[in-house]
Amino acid sequence: MVACRGIRGATTAKLNTREEIHKAAARLMENLIAKNNLRPDDIAAVLFTTTADIDAAFPSTAVRRMPGWENVPLVDMLATGVPVADPGQPPLCIRVLILWNTECPQQATEWEYQEGAKVLRPDRVG
Numbered sequence: 001m002v003a004c005r006g007i008r009g010a011t012t013a014k015l016n017t018r019e020e021i022h023k024a025a026a027r028l029m030e031n032l033i034a035k036n037n038l039r040p041d042d043i044a045a046v047l048f049t050t051t052a053d054i055d056a057a058f059p060s061t062a063v064r065r066m067p068g069w070e071n072v073p074l075v076d077m078l079a080t081g082v083p084v085a086d087p088g089q090p091p092l093c094i095r096v097l098i099l100w101n102t103e104c105p106q107q108a109t110e111w112e113y114q115e116g117a118k119v120l121r122p123d124r125v126g
Contacts, residue, residue, distance in 0.1 A: 025059035
């Protein structure tokens with residue numbers, strides 16, 4: 001039976017520049033796509049959040065340029081101000097939630113935490 005599953009991931013950009021934000025977002029998505037064998041037609045939506053120190057580009061733009069992904073609903077949002085109150089949170093952080101229509105059970109989904117975002121979910125790294 002097909003159900004909507006959530007796949008999570010996060011990374012950090014090296015700098016607050018269009019090139020670095022797009023590079024980080026594309027690398028994160030490419031790894032999630034490969035790990036989960038994702039097809040654009042099976043994706044309900046992709047939601048990105050960024051920390052307030054990212055304002056040079058939208059991460060979703062990098063995904064929209066990927067072949068086959070131009071018709072997938074993508075949205076970018078600003079993350080809540082929690083990283084300010086929690087100094088352990090990484091700067092220049094891009095988080096993603098992919099809503100995937102699949103028969104795959106939730107516990108079988110593969111998540112990805114890269115670069116400075118590894119501290120967010122050490123249980124999902126490696």
